[in-house]
Amino acid sequence: MxxxxxxxxxxxxxxxxxxxxxxxxxxxxxxxxxxxDFHLDSPKFSKFNDLxxxxxxxxxxxxxxxxxxxxxxxxxHGAFDDVKIDVFGPVAVVTAVFAFEAMAEGDRVASRTxxxxxxxxxxxxxxxxxxxxxxxxxxx
Numbered sequence: 001m002x003x004x005x006x007x008x009x010x011x012x013x014x015x016x017x018x019x020x021x022x023x024x025x026x027x028x029x030x031x032x033x034x035x036x037d038f039h040l041d042s043p044k045f046s047k048f049n050d051l052x053x054x055x056x057x058x059x060x061x062x063x064x065x066x067x068x069x070x071x072x073x074x075x076x077h078g079a080f081d082d083v084k085i086d087v088f089g090p091v092a093v094v095t096a097v098f099a100f101e102a103m104a105e106g107d108r109v110a111s112r113t114x115x116x117x118x119x120x121x122x123x124x125x126x127x128x129x130x131x132x133x134x135x136x137x138x139x140x
Contacts, residue, residue, distance in 0.1 A: 009087035
């Protein structure tokens with residue numbers, strides 16, 4: 001993650017970096033309560049997932065589907081790679097690659113997913129207002 005000395009957005013960038021660390025811990029612990037709290041519970045929230053259904057999801061649908069997805073996996077280990085955080089006042093665009101391994105139906109699976117998250121400063125608490133996930137093809 002890139003820091004720019006003297007940049008007025010450094011404080012926001014550090015807060016978002018901490019939030020990404022918290023998201024990673026919650027994913028690995030399959031802590032849906034914390035994961036839900038990291039999203040903006042608002043009609044303005046939206047998500048495009050890398051799994052069906054392919055339609056844009058609202059907050060309730062996205063959280064329900066995430067909970068279903070997490071029920072089918074265990075022993076999750078992952079990291080955010082190639083993270084870029086661009087802050088525009090109370091809004092930030094975060095792009096990264098989420099590389100992870102997990103147990104799914106008795107098999108060890110691995111994947112790399114591109115993540116774009118639009119985050120908003122919700123009273124000093126950075127939350128995901130929009131996320132878009134797309135799988136990266138496995139290397140040949």
